Structures are given as structure tokens and as C-alpha cells.
Amino acid sequence: MNLFTLLEQQAIAQPTVTAIIEGHNKRTSFATLVERSARGAAFLEQYGLKKGDAVLVFCPMSAELYIILGALWRLGLLALFIEPSATAKQFQQCCDLCKPKAMIAPSFAFTLLRRSPSLRRIPHKLTLDMPFPTANIWWTSRCWQPKSKIIDCEPEHPALLTFTSGSTGNPKAAVRSHGFLLKQYQILAKYLQPKPQQIELTHLPIFALVNLASGRTTIIPQGKLQKPAVIAPKPIIRQIQRKQPTSILASPAFLERLLDECQRKNIALPSVRQIFSGGAPIMPRLLRRLQQFMPAASIHILYGSTEAEPISILSHAQHQLSPTQKGLCVGQPIPDIQVKVLPLQNSASSYSSYWFKAICLAPNQVGEIVVAGDHVLNSYLQGAGDRHTKIQVGETIWHRTGDAGYFDENNQLLLVGRCDECRNAESSQLYPFVLETFLQQHPQVKRAAAIHYAGKNLIFIEPVTRKTRPAPQELQELLPQPHEIHFIRKMPVDRCHNGKILYRKLLTKTVALF
Structure with missing residues (x-):
């Protein structure tokens, strides 16, 4: 078996159909994706890379990313996938754990070579854009004759290594095999029900893989996807209006940015028929806003993690929160x-x-x-x-x-x-999400965090705007018992989805108050 055969089947069934839309209107068909990956495999083979070797990939979400993954999987190579939000420490961890034989990255990433002996020891280095000393240029792979053979892999053969978000500790290296990813794809496809000829906008790389395997077109949002909470929403709204995707799959922070722009400009997005969101807590206020500006969409909450995706899927229409x-x-x-x-x-x-x-x-x-x-x-x-x-x-x-x-x-x-936070609140049963849900009912509260420290019940509030703060008395009325309320300029959140509150970092700020 080999995961890449799923994509090859789509290229045979619908070669001219667009697989990925990115930028202003750059389109890559399924046939082009497969053909470019075949050329990339032939290009990589010249460096002596063989089945089981690891290749470090640091590439923004793009058609080129999936071409690279396709080339690696054709050869039975392990893709060490480092997201754009990764830190220099994660680069170091990856190299120390896996000893990659090659590295494919933008030229700016090669500046890390000066600070990382592990990166310098990688035998083969390929740059995605500008030439760099000691590195070859990836795009010359387009000139190579395609390699038609796809290496057969055992189900347990490693295909992809990613790091957990590290939002609650040190990031851990999660290795997913061809068999595991196939099973995960089958389950996600069963519940997400992607269909050929549909169009979905998503900024989450693993779900774009599901679309590619299913023959569904993926729109990659314009902008800096490594920071969804501050991404510029205007270009993405234009993409939605022009390309008319029927589905959006995104983190809550990404959706909040789109909704803020819709609210400012009084824009509705009627083409969207389905919304899937996960990766961070989804508050009731976000669900209400989605219904307001994407009125034709059915909303689904995905609950899962790097290690288990999905655990549950909730249709918002099927659930009404009981008091x-x-x-x-x-x-x-x-x-x-x-x-x-x-x-x-x-x-x-x-x-x-x-x-x-x-x-x-x-x-x-x-x-x-x-x-x-x-x-x-x-x-x-x-x-x-x-x-x-x-x-x-x-x-x-x-x-x-x-x-x-x-x-x-x-x-x-x-x-x-x-x-970790709930253990401190177990005796009082004033659990964080319960209190935070109450507080986010206030229109001037962007984020709220509840912490129990030094015998005190503390609430931290990030206002929607810096100029207006909700009155503490109004917030106290939303809580089941009195709390000490503090306002902060910006809530610390995880680097990947910008939605999970980093309570440990918040706790260091709390310690400074006492």
C-alpha cells in the first residue's frame, strides 16, 4: 500500500479538475499535482534517498507542499512536517530525534543553520525559492523525467511526523504511518462527507489531504496562515465571494476574523452551506455569529486532537444548550x-x-x-x-x-x-470553561480565563477593543459567585490555532500580581 495511490486515483478519474486554488487565482489540477510529484520523486532519488529515510519539510500550506509530500510518499520517505508556527527549538528537536537525510525549506529558514549544528549536519538541502549557499533549488525538479513507480509500503511504515501543539507542555513527536493515515482518512471522509466537484476553504493542512484524497477542490486562504487570530480577513472574504466555496473548515480564531470583517462591512456569505470548526474551544457566541453572517450554513463542531481525530462531531442544529x-x-x-x-x-x-x-x-x-x-x-x-x-x-x-x-x-x-486547571477547581466545581462560557456572553469580552491561585478565584479578561472595558459589576453578575477580575491587553494563546488559552503562561502573570 501507499497513501499516494489515493491521489493518483483522483488524477485518473478527473485529471483536469482543480485540486488546489491559492493566491489570487493560481490553480493546480489533480493531474498536475501527480505529475509534478512524480518529477519531484525522480529529482530526490538522485541524492540517494531511499525508503524509510526522513526528510525535514518546512513549507507554508500551498500546492507545492502537497507536491513535496507526494514526491516523498512515492519513494516511501518519512515527511517531518514542521508547521509555519514552529519554533527554532522544534527544528532542533526534529533533527535530533530523526536524523533527516534532506531538508526542503524556504531560503529564510536556512538562517537557522548558523544556530543549529543538527541542521548543518543534514546531508542534502533544497531551497524552495531563492538560491542559498550549500543548497540546491527545489523547483529544478520540474525539469526531471517523471518517476512512474510508487514504492509499496507496509501499513505500519511511517509516512508523516508532526509535533503536537505543545500548548500544555513540551511538543511531542507524533508519527503517523501509511495505515494509520488511511484509517484516519476513511473515518474523516465518513463523517465530513467530501464529494468530488465540491469546493472547501480550509487553512488546516491535514484536512486538505482529506479533500485531495476525495477529489474535492481546496481553496487555501490568502494571508499568513501561521497566525489565524490576526490574519487579514479582506482577501479571504474576496476569495469566498469570487470562488463560492460550499464549505469552510477552520479554527475558531480564523472564523472570528472573518466574522469581524463581515460585521464591519455588513457582508453575508450565502454560498457557504457547511462549516466545520475545531482545534480550540468553540464558544456559543461564535456559533450565533456564524448563523448571522452565513445563514445558509449548517455548523458542525469537531472535537479531536493530533493523536485522535475525530473524537466527536456535533451538529449545532441538533443541540440546544440546556440551562x-x-x-x-x-x-x-x-x-x-x-x-x-x-x-x-x-x-x-x-x-x-x-x-x-x-x-x-x-x-x-x-x-x-x-x-x-x-x-x-x-x-x-x-x-x-x-x-x-x-x-x-x-x-x-x-x-x-x-x-x-x-x-x-x-x-x-x-x-x-x-x-491541570480543573484539578485546582475540583472542590468548588468552578471549572474554567463553565465560567468562561458565562463571561463570553458579554459583548465586550473577547476572551476570558478562569484561574484558581493562592486560594483566590481569579478572572482575566481580554476586551474586544482596548478602548472599551466591560464594567466589573456586569461581569460579576454573570458568575455564580464573586471573583477577582483583572483586565489584560492580550491573552496568551497557542501558536498553532491561536485559540487555546495558555494557562501556564497566564499563571506566570498571575504570580507577578501577588
Whole structure:
């Protein structure tokens, strides 16, 4: 097997159909994508790269990125995929763990060579744009004769290595094999239901792969995708108006930017029929705004992670939040995954089947959400991070999501925050997401964070604008009991989706207050 055969099948079935639209109107067809990847494979083969070798990729989301991935997978190579939001430390980690034989990156990334011995030791370096000393130029691969052969790979053969977001600690190296990615694609395709000839706008690279395998056209948004919370919305709104995508799949921070522009200019986007969002908590206010400016769209909340995607998918139309429910509802788990809730204080890395069943919590009891299934990652590279994130129960490996939540009586899963923060709030049951949901009902609150520190219940507020702050008394009225309220200019959030609040960084600011 080889993942690339899915894309090749689309090129045979619909060669002239556009696979990717980017920039002002640059279009790449399925046939061109496959043909360019075949040339790229022949180009890479000259450097002696062979099945199983690792290649470090640092490339913005673009058609070129998927051409590179296609070339690597044709040869059975492992793509070490570093997102544009990656840090220099992650570059170093990647090289130390995997010893890549080649590096493909924009010329500006080569400035890291001076500070990184690991990068300098990579034998072959290819630049995506401007020439650089000691590096060859990737685009010369267009001149090579295409390599038609696709290397056969075992299901467990590694295909892709990415890093977790690191929003709650050090990033961990997640290796996904050809078999794992195929299973993940099959499950995502089952629930997202991508169809040929449809058009979707997304800034999330893994979901563009799902589109390519399904024959659906992907629009890559214009702008700096590494910072979705501050991306310029005007060019993207123009893309939507001109290309008329029927679907958008994006993080909450990205959607908020589009909605801010729609509100300023009183713009509606009637072509959008489906919206999928995930990667960070999705507050009720965002759902209401989406209904206002994309009135024809059905809205779906995706809950998952790098290690398990998806865990659940909730249709907003099928769920109305009850006043008695506390937390963010993410729907019932999909049938393809097992989900349990364990006590927040559990820390064991293995249980017998009897004891695991005994400690699983009943409905309406808050604990840590753990998952298991064929599309759940069982281990990180070299086992780094497994001790604190995996639980062995007989032959089954359970993954700790790090999220705290509970099942209600209808088997709906509700999130109340990250486990580290919820352990501090367990006695009072004033969980972060519960309080933050209440506070974001206020129109002048952009983000809210709840922290319990030094015996005090603290609330941090990032206002919608710097000029206007909500009155503290108005915020107190939204809370079940009094809290100490502080205003901050900018909430610390994760680098990838710009939506998950970094409570640890916020805590360092909290310590400075006392």
C-alpha cells in the first residue's frame, strides 16, 4: 500500500479538475499535482534517498507542499512536517530525534543553520525559492523525467511526523504511518462527507489531504496562515465571494476574523452551506455569529486532537444548550472510538481490565477524558511522552486527552477545561470553561480565563477593543459567585490555532500580581 495511490486515483478519474486554488487565482489540477510529484520523486532519488529515510519539510500550506509530500510518499520517505508556527527549538528537536537525510525549506529558514549544528549536519538541502549557499533549488525538479513507480509500503511504515501543539507542555513527536493515515482518512471522509466537484476553504493542512484524497477542490486562504487570530480577513472574504466555496473548515480564531470583517462591512456569505470548526474551544457566541453572517450554513463542531481525530462531531442544529448543562458540549462520540472518563487524580500508566472498568466515572461526574481506537495514536516517537499520556489496559492503549469533562444522561460529552486547571477547581466545581462560557456572553469580552491561585478565584479578561472595558459589576453578575477580575491587553494563546488559552503562561502573570 501507499497513501499516494489515493491521489493518483483522483488524477485518473478527473485529471483536469482543480485540486488546489491559492493566491489570487493560481490553480493546480489533480493531474498536475501527480505529475509534478512524480518529477519531484525522480529529482530526490538522485541524492540517494531511499525508503524509510526522513526528510525535514518546512513549507507554508500551498500546492507545492502537497507536491513535496507526494514526491516523498512515492519513494516511501518519512515527511517531518514542521508547521509555519514552529519554533527554532522544534527544528532542533526534529533533527535530533530523526536524523533527516534532506531538508526542503524556504531560503529564510536556512538562517537557522548558523544556530543549529543538527541542521548543518543534514546531508542534502533544497531551497524552495531563492538560491542559498550549500543548497540546491527545489523547483529544478520540474525539469526531471517523471518517476512512474510508487514504492509499496507496509501499513505500519511511517509516512508523516508532526509535533503536537505543545500548548500544555513540551511538543511531542507524533508519527503517523501509511495505515494509520488511511484509517484516519476513511473515518474523516465518513463523517465530513467530501464529494468530488465540491469546493472547501480550509487553512488546516491535514484536512486538505482529506479533500485531495476525495477529489474535492481546496481553496487555501490568502494571508499568513501561521497566525489565524490576526490574519487579514479582506482577501479571504474576496476569495469566498469570487470562488463560492460550499464549505469552510477552520479554527475558531480564523472564523472570528472573518466574522469581524463581515460585521464591519455588513457582508453575508450565502454560498457557504457547511462549516466545520475545531482545534480550540468553540464558544456559543461564535456559533450565533456564524448563523448571522452565513445563514445558509449548517455548523458542525469537531472535537479531536493530533493523536485522535475525530473524537466527536456535533451538529449545532441538533443541540440546544440546556440551562442545567455546564461546559462546552461536543456531542456524542463517534461509533468508531471508545471514550471513557477517569478521575482527575488518576496517574497510573497501566490498569487491569477490572480496575479500569471500576474507576470509570458515571454520567455527570467530571474527570479526564481518555480515548482508544484504530485512529488513536498509541505511542509517540521513541516513547517520549508516553508515560504521562498513555494507559495500558490489557491489549488496549488508551490516550489521555488532557481534557476534563463528563457525559450527561444522553451520552453527550461536555468539556469543562484542561485537567491541570480543573484539578485546582475540583472542590468548588468552578471549572474554567463553565465560567468562561458565562463571561463570553458579554459583548465586550473577547476572551476570558478562569484561574484558581493562592486560594483566590481569579478572572482575566481580554476586551474586544482596548478602548472599551466591560464594567466589573456586569461581569460579576454573570458568575455564580464573586471573583477577582483583572483586565489584560492580550491573552496568551497557542501558536498553532491561536485559540487555546495558555494557562501556564497566564499563571506566570498571575504570580507577578501577588
